[in-house]
Amino acid sequence: MRYFVGIDIGSTAIKIAIIDENDDLVGYKISASGSMFYKYAKETLADLLRSLDLTEKQIVYTVATGYGRKLFKEANEKISEITANAIGARAAAKGECEIRTIINIGGQDSKAISIDNEGNVVNFAMNDRCAAGTGKFLDVVAMNLEIGVDELGKYHFMSQGTPLSINSTCAVFAESEIIGLLGNNHSIEDIVAGVHYSIAKRIIKLVKRVGIKDAIYFDGGPALNEGLVNAIENELSKEIYIPKHPQITTAFGAAILARESYGYLQNS
Ligand code: ADP
Numbered sequence: 001m002r003y004f005v006g007i008d009i010g011s012t013a014i015k016i017a018i019i020d021e022n023d024d025l026v027g028y029k030i031s032a033s034g035s036m037f038y039k040y041a042k043e044t045l046a047d048l049l050r051s052l053d054l055t056e057k058q059i060v061y062t063v064a065t066g067y068g069r070k071l072f073k074e075a076n077e078k079i080s081e082i083t084a085n086a087i088g089a090r091a092a093a094k095g096e097c098e099i100r101t102i103i104n105i106g107g108q109d110s111k112a113i114s115i116d117n118e119g120n121v122v123n124f125a126m127n128d129r130c131a132a133g134t135g136k137f138l139d140v141v142a143m144n145l146e147i148g149v150d151e152l153g154k155y156h157f158m159s160q161g162t163p164l165s166i167n168s169t170c171a172v173f174a175e176s177e178i179i180g181l182l183g184n185n186h187s188i189e190d191i192v193a194g195v196h197y198s199i200a201k202r203i204i205k206l207v208k209r210v211g212i213k214d215a216i217y218f219d220g221g222p223a224l225n226e227g228l229v230n231a232i233e234n235e236l237s238k239e240i241y242i243p244k245h246p247q248i249t250t251a252f253g254a255a256i257l258a259r260e261s262y263g264y265l266q267n268s
Pocket of ligand 1: 009011014105107135139151224
């Protein structure tokens with residue numbers, strides 16, 4: 001059996017997906033990008049191969065994507081994260097729904113991608129100027145509230161009444177706003193729900209720029225946060241599709257492209 005690697009070097013996390021010739025996900029690994037993208041990417045891949053009992057020789061083609069993709073010199077090919085995300089989302093939802101809109105929230109940016117019925121990217125919009133609608137913002141909020149980022153969902157659903165409104169448009173000001181809310185005796189639960197709704201409103205503005213078409217797919221690390229998913233669904237008045245492994249969609253898409261490119265080279 002031959003195997004194909006997709007490696008997504010994001011601003012916050014490195015995601016690696018390995019698939020087989022049938023596009024089945026064989027394994028994946030997520031680790032922090034840190035300050036040495038290349039070194040950590042190499043180590044993450046070596047760890048993943050070891051855990052799956054695979055050798056480097058069994059990997060016949062590798063595609064790198066994401067913010068740090070240019071640094072991964074061993075990759076056979078490099079592609080933009082928009083293309084990889086679209087391929088991965090369609091494949092992850094295959095047999096369940098036809099994806100036409102992707103919402104991706106990453107560590108330091110957020111994107112809305114519109115795809116046609118053949119999976120081609122027809123439009124995209126990105127916000128990378130302000131951290132207020134990104135994973136970094138959620139990390140800062142969780143840190144200020146002294147809870148884990150993976151606990152935000154739980155606190156969201158414990159909030160009672162109308163979520164607080166968080167008005168700051170910049171993560172640094174939002175941080176002081178949150179500290180002010182704590183000082184005024186607002187609960188952690190209500191602040192968390194308020195943060196989720198403020199991100200949801202911001203992301204919907206971005207999605208409207210490309211047009212909202214069903215089915216809507218949400219990925220990136222923050223899609224693991226069920227509270228944020230709930231806020232986006234409520235603001236949109238629509239259900240959104242969350243894949244089984246939302247954080248690795250783009251790496252999965254890169255792995256599928258690796259399998260396709262390898263097949264093309266073999267046949268040409
Ligand atoms: P990038 O591709 O830009 O590196 P990711 O899509 O990997 O970003 O998302 C990273 C963000 O995902 C983190 O900043 C964090 O806020 C969020 N995240 C990671 N794991 C979890 C989790 N278990 N629950 C909720 N949020 C998470």
